[in-house]
Amino acid sequence: MAILEILTYPDERLKNLSEDVIEFNDELQAFIANLEETMRAGPGGVGIAAPQVGRFQRIAIVDVSAKKKIKHHGRLVLINPEITEWNGFEVAREGCMSVPDYTGNVIRATQIHLVTQNEHGEKCEYDMEGYEARAVQHELDHLDGLLFIDRLVSRRHDLFQRKVYQK
Amino acid sequence: MSQWFMLTLIGKDQPGIVAKVTAALYQGGCNLGEASMLRLGGNFTIMLMLSCEGTVMTLETLLTPVVDKMQLRLHIDEIEAQPRAHCSPDVAISVYGADRAGIVAQVTEVFANAGLNILNLDTDVGGEPDKPFYIMQIEGTAQQGIEKLQLALQELLAVQKDLKVHVMAIDTVVM
Numbered sequence: 429m430a431i432l433e434i435l436t437y438p439d440e441r442l443k444n445l446s447e448d449v450i451e452f453n454d455e456l457q458a459f460i461a462n463l464e465e466t467m468r469a470g471p472g473g474v475g476i477a478a479p480q481v482g483r484f485q486r487i488a489i490v491d492v493s494a495k496k497k498i499k500h501h502g503r504l505v506l507i508n509p510e511i512t513e514w515n516g517f518e519v520a521r522e523g524c525m526s527v528p529d530y531t532g533n534v535i536r537a538t539q540i541h542l543v544t545q546n547e548h549g550e551k552c553e554y555d556m557e558g559y560e561a562r563a564v565q566h567e568l569d570h571l572d573g574l575l576f577i578d579r580l581v582s583r584r585h586d587l588f589q590r591k592v593y594q595k
Numbered sequence: 596m597s598q599w600f601m602l603t604l605i606g607k608d609q610p611g612i613v614a615k616v617t618a619a620l621y622q623g624g625c626n627l628g629e630a631s632m633l634r635l636g637g638n639f640t641i642m643l644m645l646s647c648e649g650t651v652m653t654l655e656t657l658l659t660p661v662v663d664k665m666q667l668r669l670h671i672d673e674i675e676a677q678p679r680a681h682c683s684p685d686v687a688i689s690v691y692g693a694d695r696a697g698i699v700a701q702v703t704e705v706f707a708n709a710g711l712n713i714l715n716l717d718t719d720v721g722g723e724p725d726k727p728f729y730i731m732q733i734e735g736t737a738q739q740g741i742e743k744l745q746l747a748l749q750e751l752l753a754v755q756k757d758l759k760v761h762v763m764a765i766d767t768v769v770m
């Protein structure tokens with residue numbers, strides 16, 4: 429396995445549109461292993477998309493299981509993923525390995541329904557929420573050449589709606 | 596050798612200030628860094644970091660035509676070259692209550708003692724003219740943890756019973 433080089437903005441290749449995966453062969457499995465190792469070596473380590481390492485195919489990995497007290501589906505390899513339903517919205521601050529030294533507020537759906545294939549080409553469906561849903565939306569954006577800086581909302585007057593400690 | 600400067604401009608708000616000032620700076624060979632602009636009660640202010648080859652005097656000369664024409668006040672300081680000292684807030688606090696003297700001082704003191712370093716602060720007055728209320732939004736870093744801020748909040752609310760305060764964690768998701 430190997431840690432792959434991460435493209436960083438303003439590298440224009442991050443704006444490329446990625447293509448569907450058609451062949452589920454050994455080469456794909458090897459790439460996924462490298463992609464995962466690269467993700468785990470990164471600062472956040474919860475998600476990565478193939479175009480971030482210069483491979484313009486619809487492949488992403490998400491694993492938010494290290495985060496405590498949230499609902500999640502563990503380690504997910506997403507091939508040709510598609511979100512078919514969105515519900516609710518929430519503002520939170522995001523960062524990205526491909527956009528170093530910058531974080532910003534982004535609105536994402538709080539609940540999504542995801543239809544995808546796994547690394548073996550089998551069809552899977554998930555209902556996701558919160559942190560995991562946000563990670564998936566962020567990674568799927570990469571497949572369409574979008575970065576979180578394409579979706580920024582104002583630093584001022586934002587609505588943080590998680591974890592309210594109220595009296 | 597280029598030098599970094601902090602430029603502060605204040606004046607009556609009017610269309611075109613940012614465009615005219617930045618055009619003058621660009622034509623004078625300056626490179627803009629980070630900037631923050633604010634409108635408050637019909638007044639305009641901007642803080643802007645820039646680097647250039649010149650001195651404070653060069654910049655003043657460069658900006659005088661615009662500043663005079665738009666009746667702005669200009670202040671320039673030399674600063675250290677650290678234009679990207681980014682610091683992400685990890686806590687957001689909102690406070691509101693009937694308007695009265697001392698809210699900001701009381702609230703910020705309690706939180707400062709509990710380790711809050713304020714990065715952004717916005718306050719506003721709303722409500723009927725004879726029954727104003729005060730809203731304050733703060734973002735910062737909880738240097739002794741968010742639990743410490745919650746404890747401070749309990750103490751604050753024991754004394755200031757009419758204040759409504761929310762302390763929220765800001766999770767930065769790096770992907």
Ligand SMILES: [Zn+2]
Pocket residue numbers: 523524525526566567570770
């Ligand atoms: Zn990313």
